[in-house]
Amino acid sequence: AQSVTQLDSHVSVSEGTPVLLRCNYSSSYSPSLFWYVQHPNKGLQLLLKYTSAATLVKGINGFEAEFKKSETSFHLTKPSAHMSDAAEYFCVVNPGFQKLVFGTGTRLLVSP
Amino acid sequence: GAVVSQHPSWVICKSGTSVKIECRSLDFQATTMFWYRQFPKQSLMLMATSNEGSKATYEQGVEKDKFLINHASLTLSTLTVTSAHPEDSSFYICSARTGFGTDTQYFGPGTRLTVL
Numbered sequence: 734a735q736s737v738t739q740l741d742s743h744v745s746v747s748e749g750t751p752v753l754l755r756c757n758y759s760s761s762y763s764p765s766l767f768w769y770v771q772h773p774n775k776g777l778q779l780l781l782k783y784t785s786a787a788t789l790v791k792g793i794n795g796f797e798a799e800f801k802k803s804e805t806s807f808h809l810t811k812p813s814a815h816m817s818d819a820a821e822y823f824c825v826v827n828p829g830f831q832k833l834v835f836g837t838g839t840r841l842l843v844s845p
Numbered sequence: 846g847a848v849v850s851q852h853p854s855w856v857i858c859k860s861g862t863s864v865k866i867e868c869r870s871l872d873f874q875a876t877t878m879f880w881y882r883q884f885p886k887q888s889l890m891l892m893a894t895s896n897e898g899s900k901a902t903y904e905q906g907v908e909k910d911k912f913l914i915n916h917a918s919l920t921l922s923t924l925t926v927t928s929a930h931p932e933d934s935s936f937y938i939c940s941a942r943t944g945f946g947t948d949t950q951y952f953g954p955g956t957r958l959t960v961l
Binding site: 765774776777833838 | 849851887888889894936938940949950951952953954
């Protein structure tokens, strides 16, 4: 079965410090992996996508994620958090079918 | 590019009435559109998948007679919540895929439905 585990329901950082949001996946196939961000009462915005071209994927707003097959992980990082980064982040896998499998989300809190 | 809009952004209706939500792909043709439901502080739950010109495929447990989906054109899909009840109150989000050869979905901004 395909699944996505976001290890932290909440992550709190101070503005200007690094961000790490953790994601592990389980897939029988070579999956596509995504990170989406959702601000309150908004839809989901695509941050980045992994499709096997390169293990380090750069996304928008300074975010990047590294695909590690041996660890079945796809953690999202950013060197320096901004207040505007406070939102809900979803790790998503497409195991080869047309349905996406969503993680439970991680709420990022950024304090001044 | 790849912008998806939804209308309305929020709606309040009385119990027993029907509500229609529109999902449009503004700058691309969407062969496949998806409808999700999101409860507070939870992840998205896929309700149905619709391909242009075909009947929608509903997920297990989703009542197809209550949640009517129409995907009549490559840029428009509609979700009609029929005979709405307070338990149907939720945040409904649509997404669209640009083609069969891609798996990236672009999401609309969502519609907040409140049934009184």
